[in-house]
Amino acid sequence: MTVTTETAKPFSLGRFMAEQMRNIAPVFTLIVLVIFFSTQAESFRTFDNLMNILSQASITGIIAVGLTFVILTAEIDLSVAAIANAVGILVAYFTIQPDYVNIANVPVQGWIAIILTLAACFTLGLVTAFGVTGIGIPSFIMTLAMMQIANGISAMLVRGQIAYNFPDLITTLGSGTVFGVKWTIVICLLLMLVAHLVLTYTRFGRYVYMVGGNREAAEFSGVNVKMIIASVMIICAMCSGIAGMLGVAYFGSAQQNQFDTFLLDAIAAVVVGGTSLFGGRGGIGNTIIGLLVLGVLNNGLDHIQIDSFLKILIRGLILLAALVINVYAQKLRETARE
Amino acid sequence: MTAGGLTPPAGSVSDAPVLQMIGVTKTFGGVQALRDVDFDLAPGEIHGLVGENGAGKSTMMKIIAGVYHGFEGEMRVDGRPVHLRSPADALAAGIGMVHQELSIVPDLTVAENVFLGVQPIMAGGVVDWGRMKREARTQLASLGLDIDPSTRIGSLPVGLQQLIELSRVLFSGAKIIILDEPTSALSPPEVARLFDALRRLRAQGRTIVFISHFLDDVVDISDRVTVFRNGSKVITERTSALTKDSIIAHMIGRGAADMHMGESTELSGDDSRAVVLSATGLSDGQMIRDISIKLRRGEITGVYGFMGCGQVELARALFGKGKLTSGDIKLDGETVSFRSTATARRAGIGYVPENRRMMLFRTEPMYKNVSIAILDKIDRFFLRPSRERAITEGHIKDLQIRPPLPNIALGNLSGGNQQKVALAKWLTEIPKVLILSEPTRGMDVGAKEDVIRIVRSLRDRGVAVLVLSTEPETILTLADRVTVLKRGVVAREFSSGHIDKADLLAAA
Numbered sequence: 001m002t003v004t005t006e007t008a009k010p011f012s013l014g015r016f017m018a019e020q021m022r023n024i025a026p027v028f029t030l031i032v033l034v035i036f037f038s039t040q041a042e043s044f045r046t047f048d049n050l051m052n053i054l055s056q057a058s059i060t061g062i063i064a065v066g067l068t069f070v071i072l073t074a075e076i077d078l079s080v081a082a083i084a085n086a087v088g089i090l091v092a093y094f095t096i097q098p099d100y101v102n103i104a105n106v107p108v109q110g111w112i113a114i115i116l117t118l119a120a121c122f123t124l125g126l127v128t129a130f131g132v133t134g135i136g137i138p139s140f141i142m143t144l145a146m147m148q149i150a151n152g153i154s155a156m157l158v159r160g161q162i163a164y165n166f167p168d169l170i171t172t173l174g175s176g177t178v179f180g181v182k183w184t185i186v187i188c189l190l191l192m193l194v195a196h197l198v199l200t201y202t203r204f205g206r207y208v209y210m211v212g213g214n215r216e217a218a219e220f221s222g223v224n225v226k227m228i229i230a231s232v233m234i235i236c237a238m239c240s241g242i243a244g245m246l247g248v249a250y251f252g253s254a255q256q257n258q259f260d261t262f263l264l265d266a267i268a269a270v271v272v273g274g275t276s277l278f279g280g281r282g283g284i285g286n287t288i289i290g291l292l293v294l295g296v297l298n299n300g301l302d303h304i305q306i307d308s309f310l311k312i313l314i315r316g317l318i319l320l321a322a323l324v325i326n327v328y329a330q331k332l333r334e335t336a337r338e
Numbered sequence: 339m340t341a342g343g344l345t346p347p348a349g350s351v352s353d354a355p356v357l358q359m360i361g362v363t364k365t366f367g368g369v370q371a372l373r374d375v376d377f378d379l380a381p382g383e384i385h386g387l388v389g390e391n392g393a394g395k396s397t398m399m400k401i402i403a404g405v406y407h408g409f410e411g412e413m414r415v416d417g418r419p420v421h422l423r424s425p426a427d428a429l430a431a432g433i434g435m436v437h438q439e440l441s442i443v444p445d446l447t448v449a450e451n452v453f454l455g456v457q458p459i460m461a462g463g464v465v466d467w468g469r470m471k472r473e474a475r476t477q478l479a480s481l482g483l484d485i486d487p488s489t490r491i492g493s494l495p496v497g498l499q500q501l502i503e504l505s506r507v508l509f510s511g512a513k514i515i516i517l518d519e520p521t522s523a524l525s526p527p528e529v530a531r532l533f534d535a536l537r538r539l540r541a542q543g544r545t546i547v548f549i550s551h552f553l554d555d556v557v558d559i560s561d562r563v564t565v566f567r568n569g570s571k572v573i574t575e576r577t578s579a580l581t582k583d584s585i586i587a588h589m590i591g592r593g594a595a596d597m598h599m600g601e602s603t604e605l606s607g608d609d610s611r612a613v614v615l616s617a618t619g620l621s622d623g624q625m626i627r628d629i630s631i632k633l634r635r636g637e638i639t640g641v642y643g644f645m646g647c648g649q650v651e652l653a654r655a656l657f658g659k660g661k662l663t664s665g666d667i668k669l670d671g672e673t674v675s676f677r678s679t680a681t682a683r684r685a686g687i688g689y690v691p692e693n694r695r696m697m698l699f700r701t702e703p704m705y706k707n708v709s710i711a712i713l714d715k716i717d718r719f720f721l722r723p724s725r726e727r728a729i730t731e732g733h734i735k736d737l738q739i740r741p742p743l744p745n746i747a748l749g750n751l752s753g754g755n756q757q758k759v760a761l762a763k764w765l766t767e768i769p770k771v772l773i774l775s776e777p778t779r780g781m782d783v784g785a786k787e788d789v790i791r792i793v794r795s796l797r798d799r800g801v802a803v804l805v806l807s808t809e810p811e812t813i814l815t816l817a818d819r820v821t822v823l824k825r826g827v828v829a830r831e832f833s834s835g836h837i838d839k840a841d842l843l844a845a846a
Contacts, residue, residue, distance in 0.1 A: 200721075201720055201721055202719055202720055202721060203713045203714060203717065203718070203719060203720065203721060204719075205721075206706070206710075206713060206721055207713075209702075210699060210702070210706070210710055213699045213701065213702060214695075214698070214699050214700075216695075216696045216697075217695075217696060217697050217698055217699055218710070219659065219679050220657070220659070220679060220689060220690075220691050220696055220697045221679075221683075221697065221710040221711045221763060222679045222680050222682065222683025222684070222688075222689075222711050223679070223680060223710065224678045224679070224680035224681075225678075226678065227678075227680070280699075280701070281701075
């Protein structure tokens with residue numbers, strides 16, 4: 001028997017807060033961190049340092065954009081950093097290297113190198129997508145395998161060496177500036193804008209949220225759920241690839257394991273920002289806040305007197321706090337709806 | 339685990355009831371589920387328990403099995419009053435229940451499942467595997483089963499899984515065993531094997547309650563039958579004095595002068611109407627076998643059957659969900675094969691599943707729930723939220739959805755209104771075929787009438803509607819022709835003439 005409640009519940013501040021908890025908490029954290037570091041260190045509150053934070057966050061940001069799509073559908077991609085690494089190495093593999101770099105590479109023209117690399121990256125995404133939707137391997141496991149595969153590709157291509165040369169376009173975009181702003185920041189912001197527009201204003205974006213919100217209901221509404229999940233896995237691989245190409249130019253070299261920290265950073269950014277691990281809630285706006293929280297934290301801890309080893313622990317604790325809020329916000333929201 | 343008193347004398351012939359329920363009344367939130375019911379069980383009998391959905395038989399059994407506590411009335415086991423607070427209490431008093439949804443762990447072995455939670459332990463907390471397997475084998479043998487105890491239980495057919503669960507209940511010392519719909523998922527040979535096991539148990543002096551919709555099975559196996567209707571006991575009678583038809587008459591209260599809506603109907607199937615969708619020989623290798631059905635333009639086809647008869651699988655198959663091993667579906671005369679629900683939707687098929695959770699986004703606003711199935715018709719690439727809201731407002735007006743706010747999160751609506759939203763999803767672009775599973779289940783009267791009106795108006799606009807329900811009233815209220823499913827096959831088809839509930843119950 002259903003108990004009928006025919007009227008809408010009146011507006012209540014408590015319920016509003018409960019529902020918006022996932023959006024309010026990260027912004028609040030960001031404000032507190034900025035105020036804290038600004039009062040503690042003069043060197044923190046400069047324009048140069050702001051650009052520094054943005055520049056440090058931009059490569060992670062590009063990966064996090066793709067990851068946002070994946071997490072919104074309640075899937076996960078653990079291969080992002082490994083794919084970025086492999087793609088970065090691959091673009092170097094297609095470029096003439098200095099004599100002292102002992103890699104049996106295949107130099108081609110710059111733009112061909114970029115296209116080949118992007119195609120390889122698309123293929124990796126396609127394989128993940130097929131594994132998850134075609135075969136039915138849980139994304140957690142499938143992308144774990146893909147992580148190993150991409151790391152293997154990296155290892156095979158560089159064989160312990162370091163490559164230094166990249167196509168000119170990549171070098172410019174990865175390490176150059178435009179009107180005094182790093183190209184990586186500009187590209188990251190552009191990708192974020194496009195991703196936000198896609199998620200908010202297109203049919204595909206709506207499907208991403210609906211599949212994350214209730215996969216079964218989406219399927220019974222005639223949404224091609226497998227197609228949507230395959231698409232987000234490919235989008236994520238492409239974002240990782242772009243981040244990898246720009247990243248190697250940003251670092252000035254391409255070598256094994258140089259993106260290792262990016263996996264955790266990108267996932268942390270998405271989750272700290274408040275995008276639900278259960279899918280269907282959040283978005284690029286949340287990811288931006290999450291990136292800034294992590295960026296400010298990383299940067300700020302360098303500006304104050306603190307044991308550099310303690311930094312790692314503090315980041316871990318912040319991530320834990322964000323996870324607690326993420327899961328708690330979901331429950332609060334559900335009870336507020338009852 | 340305690341032995342729970344002495345074992346009853348073997349082959350006791352006394353008629354002293356092993357269990358007595360006296361004057362039991364149970365209320366759920368102001369609704370009386372049981373009204374002053376007396377019920378008893380004799381030692382060494384198989385007692386059939388029948389009644390329509392909601393008649394009170396499950397409530398009574400859940401009280402007996404300790405699932406519900408807090409009721410008016412008295413419960414006596416072997417003449418002594420007992421107060422059960424949990425299923426564990428009931429088991430200690432010798433009462434065990436095998437639910438329709440089995441509680442086995444598919445990835446564990448047969449032996450582990452029989453001993454679930456009570457594994458024999460050797461010194462040092464190590465599980466005594468040898469003893470476990472030996473005793474499991476003996477247990478199963480007492481039911482006439484020869485199964486290797488180290489088999490993974492998930493690899494066995496459902497019928498055996500059920501018997502293994504039954505043996506677990508037996509093993510924990512139950513002398514009264516309640517079986518809820520034990521035959522609904524079984525094939526005829528499996529039913530025969532179950533009955534064989536039940537007769538062995540009866541010979542051992544155990545008492546068995548057999549709850550079932552399958553009246554043939556009840557008549558076949560039970561010694562006595564109790565019929566429930568509307569929360570009251572209608573009759574307890576020796577099975578030899580009853581027939582299937584007389585049981586049906588007791589269940590639906592034939593003889594009561596007034597016939598309610600949905601008790602009977604005049605079918606108006608018209609074979610001259612164009613066939614929109616025709617399915618031939620559908621099988622999925624598990625739940626449905628060789629089902630053929632034709633859906634006609636401007637007609638409501640009803641599919642009736644008990645839970646587990648294959649309705650759900652049939653509906654899913656027609657909507658491109660679930661794999662078919664054989665069979666062929668024609669839409670407007672052309673063979674179609676739906677690779678996904680999206681293909682089915684684009685071909686002009688709409689589907690509302692039996693459970694609202696399966697089709698609605700509770701935390702999303704109403705308009706997004708309505709528009710999800712037509713986004714591509716509104717615009718190929720971009721969202722038009724103002725169009726979506728306008729469309730939703732139209733449906734709110736037509737279907738009288740309350741509250742009339744397109745932006746309200748759907749979870750805030752009542753069940754009936756949520757059901758209307760689920761229907762509204764398919765009303766903007768009228769589909770060729772609309773499949774509705776349990777369209778009125780659990781709704782209050784007003785909402786029910788609204789839904790019935792909507793479905794009829796769709797039919798009148800030329801939609802081929804398929805209504806699947808386990809409630810005969812729903813079928814009799816809506817259908818122009820009826821197909822009855824029984825254990826995955828078409829048992830009977832009615833296309834014209836007068837039918838009533840008894841006909842449906844007798845066919846299923």
